[in-house]
Amino acid sequence: MNTVTLNSGAAMPQLGFGVFKVPPAEVRRAVLTALEAGYRSIDTAAMYGNEEGVGQAITESGVPRDELFITTKLNNDAHGTDAAQRAFDDSLKKLGLDYLDLYLIHWPLPKQNRYVETWRALEQIAGDGRARAIGVSNFHESHLQRLFDETGTVPAVNQIELHPYLTQDNLRLFDGKHGIVTEAWSPIARSNVLTDPTVAAIAEKYARTPAQIVLRWHLELGNIAIPKSVTPQRIAENFAVFDFELAPDDVAAISALNRNERTGPNPETFG
Numbered sequence: 001m002n003t004v005t006l007n008s009g010a011a012m013p014q015l016g017f018g019v020f021k022v023p024p025a026e027v028r029r030a031v032l033t034a035l036e037a038g039y040r041s042i043d044t045a046a047m048y049g050n051e052e053g054v055g056q057a058i059t060e061s062g063v064p065r066d067e068l069f070i071t072t073k074l075n076n077d078a079h080g081t082d083a084a085q086r087a088f089d090d091s092l093k094k095l096g097l098d099y100l101d102l103y104l105i106h107w108p109l110p111k112q113n114r115y116v117e118t119w120r121a122l123e124q125i126a127g128d129g130r131a132r133a134i135g136v137s138n139f140h141e142s143h144l145q146r147l148f149d150e151t152g153t154v155p156a157v158n159q160i161e162l163h164p165y166l167t168q169d170n171l172r173l174f175d176g177k178h179g180i181v182t183e184a185w186s187p188i189a190r191s192n193v194l195t196d197p198t199v200a201a202i203a204e205k206y207a208r209t210p211a212q213i214v215l216r217w218h219l220e221l222g223n224i225a226i227p228k229s230v231t232p233q234r235i236a237e238n239f240a241v242f243d244f245e246l247a248p249d250d251v252a253a254i255s256a257l258n259r260n261e262r263t264g265p266n267p268e269t270f271g
């Protein structure tokens with residue numbers, strides 16, 4: 001498993017398992033399947049309502065805690081110093097853990113304008129050793145710049161929508177310039193990119209599936225990717241991407257598919 005070193009010094013697996021929209025009743029089985037397939041990084045969120053099931057799977061799997069990398073996110077109703085502290089404690093309890101590997105602010109909610117204050121709570125959580133790294137999600141350059149200007153810490157990770165139809169070149173560059181690791185959500189665009197003729201042709205050339213080609217593209221670019229699936233065969237397929245590499249011209253051909261097309265909300269206006 002490839003890992004990326006975060007600005008906190010923690011090593012984060014470059015490929016993880018996402019559980020957005022996995023119902024609570026299904027999430028335990030899905031996470032157990034992922035852990036059996038070899039994933040060690042799990043991405044959940046208070047918003048997904050399935051942290052308890054993720055926690056059950058972690059316990060049942062028997063995988064030692066220090067081999068796992070667990071991320072969850074602060075919900076949109078928990079911005080503000082006290083609310084953030086309570087939200088963190090609640091997530092930790094639901095997950096059955098005594099520390100998190102990564103805690104993220106899920107959305108900046110610029111209209112609420114409380115993300116700087118919320119970030120200060122996360123700094124405290126990290127300072128207390130309750131999260132090994134802290135970061136943000138869906139933050140644009142202006143939101144990140146305010147954190148740099150008004151607080152003392154640079155986020156370890158910025159988790160953003162990122163796939164061949166939304167390559168986010170400028171934001172990736174900005175993250176990189178500041179030592180922030182870019183993590184891709186909806187890395188296969190909720191499967192929209194899998195039927196793209198360019199992706200299909202490259203898949204045929206390498207005798208791999210379209211999902212494997214797109215995930216490998218993320219790895220070649222240095223992104224962290226967290227594909228979601230509840231289908232055991234796809235969970236395994238998405239993890240089998242460490243035994244081949246894409247040639248630079250194939251990476252470039254996939255990057256050229258960019259259409260600035262989102263599958264999710266725009267962070268500037270969401271919330």
Ligand SMILES: NC(=O)c1ccc[n+]([C@@H]2O[C@H](COP(=O)([O-])OP(=O)(O)OC[C@H]3O[C@@H](n4cnc5c(N)ncnc54)[C@H](OP(=O)(O)O)[C@@H]3O)[C@@H](O)[C@H]2O)c1
Pocket residue numbers: 017018019020021043044106137138159160184185186187188189190191194209211212226227228229230231234235237238264
């Ligand atoms: N921070 C944020 O705001 C945010 C927002 C969205 C997502 N996320 C995170 O990112 C993770 C991934 O994003 P996502 O769930 O939106 O989208 P995604 O991983 O790009 O795509 C998931 C969809 O693709 C299908 N799929 C997965 N592997 C496949 C394969 N090998 N072949 C064909 N289809 C395949 C899945 O179907 P089945 O499940 O039916 O197999 C599911 O419908 C989430 O689970 C969550 O952890 C974060």
